[in-house]
Amino acid sequence: MPALHLITANRNYSSWSLRPWLLLRKLGVEFEDTRVLLQTDDFKQQIAHYSPAGKVPVLLDGELAIWDSLAIMEYLAEAYPQVWPEDKAARALARSVSAEMHSGFMALRSKMPMNCRAEGRSVAHDEALDKDIERIQAIWTECRLRYGQSGPWLFGQFSIADAMFAPVVFRFNTYGVKCQGLAGDYLQTVLQDEDMLCWQHAAQQEQEVLMGYETGLTAQ
DSSP states (O other): OOSEEEEEOOTTTOHHHHHHHHHHHHHTOOEEEEEOOTTOTTHHHHHTTTOTTOOSOEEEETTEEEESHHHHHHHHHHHOGGGSOSSHHHHHHHHHHHHHHHHOOHHHHHHSOOOTTOOSOOOOOOHHHHHHHHHHHHHHHHHHHHHGGGSSBTBBBOOHHHHHHHHHHHHHHHTTOOOOHHHHHHHHHHHTOHHHHHHHHHHHHOOOOOGGGOOOSSOO
16 A cells, blocks of 8 residues: 555545645655545545545645645655755745745636636636736746746746646636747646646546536636
8 A cells, every 4th residue: 555645635626636646646656545525515524534624635644644735745845855946046936936826816716716627618807817817927937937948847847836836727728818938838738748637537537516616607
């Protein structure tokens, strides 16, 4: 049995679950993956077995439980330091944009919930949402311009920063957000990534429909 056990939720909707899952896949680390469905009658009871916070994701390493996506990935960074850029300045920027993603972009989160299997959705834009979209593209462009020479990811090689922004790529795809230049190239890199396609395929096989996440079914 793998030493690591990741507790996740619905592939289609759980952006926070995607982040550590994707990082573990990129590391090539064997792990057990248990899915606890969102908004079911016994969700709180099920997740309480794993996390005192009552939320997914949770990483179990033996008797140790680590919750919150960024905390899980920082825990993994202790054993796998390559998940942050080696260069000090690049590492500082990667940490900064990851933390910004972790705590910000509330308009994007609320108006464009992650829905991997949906395409062609349309939502009403306002100033806050447009600012979030503009800022994300600026981050992608800056990182690729400054540090992207050694590979296709934000800092050349895959890092925690890429895992943090992976759900945004699905959101942009679902709601038809157009990206140009380096940001557009990065969007396509992530959408075409083998592990992202694996996650999306699993989402497409799910039968659960959570209407709270089914935004933009008709043009608004």
